Amino acid sequence: MTRLSVNINKIATLRNSRGGSVPSVVEAAINCQKFGAEGITVHPRPDERHIRRQDVYDIKPHIYTELNIEGYPSEDFLKLVIDVKADQATLVPDKPGQLTSDHGWNTIENEAFLVDVIKELKKNGIRTSIFVDPDLKMVEGAKRVGTDRIELYTEPYASLYMKDAEKAVAPFVEAAKLAHNLGLGINAGHDLNLKNLKYLVDMIPYIDEVSIGHALVADALYLGLHNTIKEYLECLKP
Template sequence: MTKLSVNINKIATLRNSRGSDVPNLVQFAKDVQRYGGQGITIHPRPDERHIRYKDAFDLKPEVYTEYNIEGNPIESFIDLVLKVKPTQVTLVPDSVDAITSNAGWDTIKHKDFLVDVIKEFQKNDIRTSIFVDPVLDQIEGAKETGTDRIELYTEAFAHQYSLGNKEAIIPYIACAELSNSLGMGINAGHDLSLENIKFFKNEIPHLLEVSIGHALVAESLYLGIENVINMYLHRLK
């Protein structure tokens, strides 16, 4: 079964909007796991506009499933991850002012940088994953970095699927097959939703984990968080 990791950034955004501790981020993470979620993902950014660096430490003792910290490996992020020691770190090439992630790594251009960062995390027993576009030479480049996994950036698929273009899955299938043949695990995330997750999961071979936040939280406003998590789990079987 493909694991569901719930990105809780939007819960932090809601909390921060009132300057209080409601909703409580740690309690929400505990509830997600109690409802069947198989991982917690956070994506702290330098301006801490949603997840704060302190949140990463507060969550560590409460996340008994997989703990995934995403972000651009600037110095402060690297230091945070090495101190918290999550299950997995996902490296994302965000610009400082990015509203959300909008591109994968150029694994060829940034190979040397990624090699050094990945070695440091692996030396500390932290599984590594890098955010990549569904392009075959970028998958080959990812292999050269030494990463344990890739995370396929799925925004293009989600957009095309919403327009009825199911052929948008084709490059993702090819990249998943190549990644598996090269010995890298396969994660995926960005704009996956209840609408498209079953099709994506059924088509992508060897899919280990999906990270879903914005859509899952939005869907929960109407359907309830426990119900939505179980709907995802059912689709991911």
């Protein structure tokens, strides 16, 4: 079954808006796991506008599922990931001030760079995943750079889903099929929610993991965190 990794960045955004330590990102990580999440995702950015570097060090001792750290593979990022011995590093091609991830890697133009980064992570026993668009050439390029998994950037799917679900999912099915045939693991994330998640995993049954943050935290405001995680896990059942 596809695993659910909860991105807790939005918990940190709420905390930072007021200062202090409420709500606690450590407590959020503990509770997400207790309520059934099979992983915790964080995306520390250089400006620390949500998850901070220190948060990652604070959270790690409490992770008994998996810790997935997303980010642009700068020297500082790689040091952090290796220091805390993350289970997975998800590499994104974000610029320093970017609001949110909005595209995948050009795995052809960045091949040499990604090869070096992935070798360093693998040397330290860290599984790698790289953000890609549902472009077959980019998926083939992902295989060449040596990554363990790809993460399909699903915002285009989410945007079109309510208008034409079949059309929305089609390129993702093809990209995932190719990745699967190439022996790559498949993750997915960005703008997935309770409305569009089940259809995606039904159409692509070999997705290893989905990483969901914004929608899940927003749903938790109305449903509560425990009930929300339960609802997302229901969507992932075959």
